[in-house]
Amino acid sequence: MITLIDSMKLAYTKVRTRRIRLFIVLFVSSLLFSGLVAGSLVVTGALNSFREFSDEGFTDRYIVAGKYTNSNVFNSGVTYSPEIYARVEALEKDEQARKTAEAKRLGIEYVQNEAEKAVFDDGSGHKSLNPNSPIAAKALAEYDASNPLSSNLDRFKQQTGNDAIAYYESLSMAPRGGMNNPTLSVIQDGKEDTATGGKANFGPGTTKGLDGLSQDWTLMDGPLLTPFLLKGQNLEMGKDNSIPIIASYSAAQELLKLPALDSKATNEQKKQRLSEVRDKIAGVTFQICYRNSTSYADFQNAIQQQADVKANQNKKDYEKPDLIYAPNPSACAAPVVQRDVRTTQEKNLTNKQAEFDRIFGKPDPTSEILTFRIVGLSPDRELPQGISVRDILSSVLSSTVGSNWASPRDVLEKVPAAQDVFKKDYAFSQFLPQETYYAEYKNPDVARTVLKDKTCTVLYPGAQLQEGQVACSPEKRPFMLQTFGSASLAIDEFQSGFRKIQLIVAGVIALIASVILMGMIGRIIADARKETAVFRALGASRLAISQIYIMYTLYLALLTILIALVIGFGFALWVDRTLGPDTSITMALLFNVGDLSQPFHFYGLDFYDVGLIGGVIIVACVVGSLIPIAHNVSRNPIKDMREE
Amino acid sequence: MQNQTLLEKLYDEYQGDISRLSADLRQIKSHRDQANKPLRDFSDRPVVIELKGVSKRYKLGRTVVDAVRDISFTIHQGEMVALVGTSGSGKSTLLQMIGGLDKPSEGEVLIDGINLKKMRDGSLSRYRGQKIGFVFQSFYLQPFLNVRDNIEIPAIFARTKRAARHQKSASIAEAVGLSDRLRHYSKELSGGQIQRTAIARALINQPKILLADEPTGNLDQTNAAAIFDLFDAARRDFDTTIIVVTHDENLAARMDRAIRLSDGQVIS
Numbered sequence: 001m002i003t004l005i006d007s008m009k010l011a012y013t014k015v016r017t018r019r020i021r022l023f024i025v026l027f028v029s030s031l032l033f034s035g036l037v038a039g040s041l042v043v044t045g046a047l048n049s050f051r052e053f054s055d056e057g058f059t060d061r062y063i064v065a066g067k068y069t070n071s072n073v074f075n076s077g078v079t080y081s082p083e084i085y086a087r088v089e090a091l092e093k094d095e096q097a098r099k100t101a102e103a104k105r106l107g108i109e110y111v112q113n114e115a116e117k118a119v120f121d122d123g124s125g126h127k128s129l130n131p132n133s134p135i136a137a138k139a140l141a142e143y144d145a146s147n148p149l150s151s152n153l154d155r156f157k158q159q160t161g162n163d164a165i166a167y168y169e170s171l172s173m174a175p176r177g178g179m180n181n182p183t184l185s186v187i188q189d190g191k192e193d194t195a196t197g198g199k200a201n202f203g204p205g206t207t208k209g210l211d212g213l214s215q216d217w218t219l220m221d222g223p224l225l226t227p228f229l230l231k232g233q234n235l236e237m238g239k240d241n242s243i244p245i246i247a248s249y250s251a252a253q254e255l256l257k258l259p260a261l262d263s264k265a266t267n268e269q270k271k272q273r274l275s276e277v278r279d280k281i282a283g284v285t286f287q288i289c290y291r292n293s294t295s296y297a298d299f300q301n302a303i304q305q306q307a308d309v310k311a312n313q314n315k316k317d318y319e320k321p322d323l324i325y326a327p328n329p330s331a332c333a334a335p336v337v338q339r340d341v342r343t344t345q346e347k348n349l350t351n352k353q354a355e356f357d358r359i360f361g362k363p364d365p366t367s368e369i370l371t372f373r374i375v376g377l378s379p380d381r382e383l384p385q386g387i388s389v390r391d392i393l394s395s396v397l398s399s400t401v402g403s404n405w406a407s408p409r410d411v412l413e414k415v416p417a418a419q420d421v422f423k424k425d426y427a428f429s430q431f432l433p434q435e436t437y438y439a440e441y442k443n444p445d446v447a448r449t450v451l452k453d454k455t456c457t458v459l460y461p462g463a464q465l466q467e468g469q470v471a472c473s474p475e476k477r478p479f480m481l482q483t484f485g486s487a488s489l490a491i492d493e494f495q496s497g498f499r500k501i502q503l504i505v506a507g508v509i510a511l512i513a514s515v516i517l518m519g520m521i522g523r524i525i526a527d528a529r530k531e532t533a534v535f536r537a538l539g540a541s542r543l544a545i546s547q548i549y550i551m552y553t554l555y556l557a558l559l560t561i562l563i564a565l566v567i568g569f570g571f572a573l574w575v576d577r578t579l580g581p582d583t584s585i586t587m588a589l590l591f592n593v594g595d596l597s598q599p600f601h602f603y604g605l606d607f608y609d610v611g612l613i614g615g616v617i618i619v620a621c622v623v624g625s626l627i628p629i630a631h632n633v634s635r636n637p638i639k640d641m642r643e644e
Numbered sequence: 645m646q647n648q649t650l651l652e653k654l655y656d657e658y659q660g661d662i663s664r665l666s667a668d669l670r671q672i673k674s675h676r677d678q679a680n681k682p683l684r685d686f687s688d689r690p691v692v693i694e695l696k697g698v699s700k701r702y703k704l705g706r707t708v709v710d711a712v713r714d715i716s717f718t719i720h721q722g723e724m725v726a727l728v729g730t731s732g733s734g735k736s737t738l739l740q741m742i743g744g745l746d747k748p749s750e751g752e753v754l755i756d757g758i759n760l761k762k763m764r765d766g767s768l769s770r771y772r773g774q775k776i777g778f779v780f781q782s783f784y785l786q787p788f789l790n791v792r793d794n795i796e797i798p799a800i801f802a803r804t805k806r807a808a809r810h811q812k813s814a815s816i817a818e819a820v821g822l823s824d825r826l827r828h829y830s831k832e833l834s835g836g837q838i839q840r841t842a843i844a845r846a847l848i849n850q851p852k853i854l855l856a857d858e859p860t861g862n863l864d865q866t867n868a869a870a871i872f873d874l875f876d877a878a879r880r881d882f883d884t885t886i887i888v889v890t891h892d893e894n895l896a897a898r899m900d901r902a903i904r905l906s907d908g909q910v911i912s
Binding site: 001534636 | 745765773778793845849
């Protein structure tokens with residue numbers, strides 16, 4: 001072998017030959033690789049910017065959420081066990097007997113309403129529980145209590161392993177759609193909104209704006225909320241007993257009575273609006289009327305009666321009810337009696353009916369005005385509806401608290417009404433679990449492994465487990481796991497996916513470049529056959545000749561790397577200059593960042609990527625040169641000399 | 645003043661002719677000296693090159709060409725031999741077989757008693773690098789290397805250390821009169837300087853045998869005579885055995901002996 005410096009010197013002489021052809025081939029090869037370089041720079045820059053934009057949210061945190069499936073009431077996680085149906089039917093039978101006896105004692109009539117039945121039977125033997133039946137809820141609660149398991153948090157820790165650096169909890173409002181739940185109604189301009197309170201609740205994020213609070217209020221541990229606090233705000237109850245709450249951007253805008261921006265609003269206008277909302281919303285209070293189920297039923301009855309009277313006021317044959325209620329002029333108060341011409345006997349009967357209802361669990365009417373204080377903002381959490389780039393980015397990348405309205409969990413102890421609002425609903429929570437537990441990890445790989453290997457799937461009737469899925473079970477895996485709040489794992493996943501794609505593309509490009517370079521190096525070597533023969537005559541071994549051409553190949557690789565870097569950087573800078581300014585504003589809005597002037601860049605240097613691409617180029621060049629070199633050194637030098 | 649200008653003009657006009665005349669006179673003197681010189685006897689010197697019944701056949705398409713046929717001769721150390729013959733007589737083939745670049749189809753080429761045919765490729769490379777110096781008709785200087793680097797190429801392949809290489813190349817360049825041209829590239833050299841560089845390159849490893857293929861083929865008589873002087877100096881200084889393929893009878897006449905080839909056979 002000859003020395004490195006000598007092989008470099010001799011190889012360099014070849015780089016100086018046939019410069020135009022060499023430049024064209026190098027340029028073509030470099031163009032292929034510059035695509036990789038540009039892709040790496042743009043994606044790295046974008047991901048870095050994503051992370052910077054998300055610093056205020058959860059994006060730099062790796063949190064796994066576990067939805068409690070309440071699956072201990074299921075039989076093997078599929079449906080209620082026959083034991084539960086038997087218990088519900090027994091309880092119902094007993095209660096019917098008691099109700100009949102009590103009605104007889106009070107002298108009132110009692111016939112079971114079909115809708116009150118605790119167990120529905122479709123006629124084919126398939127049974128289901130009535131989600132509004134207090135009897136069914138009671139049976140489920142009893143079953144839960146009689147099959148004690150360790151605390152949910154302990155089981156969550158057990159399921160997710162012990163690698164988390166912190167655990168948190170949250171509680172959602174009981175899913176509501178029936179008669180037994182409390183309501184929350186917005187009070188605007190001193191009037192109770194008659195519409196919002198009765199809306200069905202199908203889970204967080206279903207309604208944007210102020211109305212959403214009546215269906216989408218969540219209590220969470222403080223560390224999950226602090227990233228969203230506005231300047232100067234805290235999560236403590238106010239001196240005026242106001243409840244701290246993180247509001248969605250759309251709700252804040254509505255509270256400030258700012259007209260919605262036109263759909264054609266520019267990014268600059270949106271940015272100004274966000275800035276305005278932020279400046280004005282901190283500490284703003286608003287009121288909500290809490291009514292328990294009885295109070296809400298009375299309130300609705302009064303509204304309905306007023307509507308009936310109004311609708312029939314001109315009808316001659318219309319007979320007004322003996323007892324008419326009207327909504328109280330004061331917001332959130334009990335309805336007032338507008339007309340009462342009942343006989344004493346009728347009044348006694350009504351009182352007896354009320355006593356009967358009280359005996360069988362109907363609560364007394366309760367209502368209360370709750371004052372909320374906005375202490376933080378979170379981007380609107382929306383159910384996936386759109387398929388625009390913005391919608392996808394928003395759902396995948398932005399940091400949210402997972403709910404449009406969120407307060408600290410100690411509100412449950414400090415606000416009595418909250419205990420009713422967040423009470424456990426056994427019948428519905430199997431579909432929309434109220435409790436959620438969170439595990440925060442330092443390492444994204446650990447979080448990803450937990451998500452992949454420790455989750456469970458709720459098997460609804462008729463569904464089947466897919467390969468790799470594990471059914472949720474009360475003893476082993478009661479929690480469905482998912483990423484929470486942040487885009488960290490999504491970004492990491494994307495980065496990991498990008499790396500895989502990058503490797504595949506690099507492999508394909510390397511192959512193409514190898515073929516191009518093989519042709520080019522083959523030509524250069526063929527042109528230099530006589531020189532090789534002369535070198536052999538002057539004492540060069542085959543190894544020395546190979547060494548010179550390998551070194552020549554490395555020169556080509558170096559030139560290719562340099563050209564690819566120059567073109568790649570140029571392209572990335574062009575993308576950054578072209579798309580950067582608009583994207584900066586879009587991302588500021590999307591991520592709800594504090595510093596609205598923060599720039600979003602489309603170039604970022606990842607030394608791993610550059611090293612990888614450089615390595616691929618070197619490999620491509622060396623691979624491309626192997627066959628021509630092998631062919632060249634195996635030739636008889638005298639033949640090449642003779643050709644001369 | 646006018647006379648002085650006229651004289652300068654005449655001088656410029658006839659300077660080339662005067663130079664050529666001077667060179668011709670030197671050559672005539674050299675031939676006369678050669679003709680008058682007593683024949684040197686090398687029989688007491690060791691045999692360096694021995695060819696025994698060497699034949700070489702090539703296939704050119706479907707035709708088999710007998711380039712060399714049953715050639716045998718010996719050359720002693722320090723001898724200067726001319727291989728003379730017309731084009732296609734087999735002299736270059738013979739040179740390449742002696743240089744280990746080609747192998748005979750039949751017969752043996754022995755260098756210092758070692759049969760080249762039995763040497764492996766690596767050993768042949770070392771043999772060429774250490775014992776053989778090649779001077780090609782077309783010089784084959786590397787255009788992107790300067791004179792010094794060109795001279796040092798065989799030393800690079802012989803893995804001579806850099807400092808020693810520089811010392812050797814400087815010394816040889818001085819011997820061939822290229823000391824002031826070491827940093828020049830071949831395009832900046834005259835034909836004679838290029839050939840001298842090629843000879844210096846062939847001599848840098850102080851080879852036992854110098855093989856030159858038509859070394860004066862592209863040179864005028866003055867430069868050709870200078871090349872012979874260089875060969876003679878190499879023989880004198882390094883005891884190098886020199887074989888020159890040529891059809892230049894003048895050059896052949898100045899060698900110790902000439903081996904004449906025709907149709908691949910030795911005719912005298």
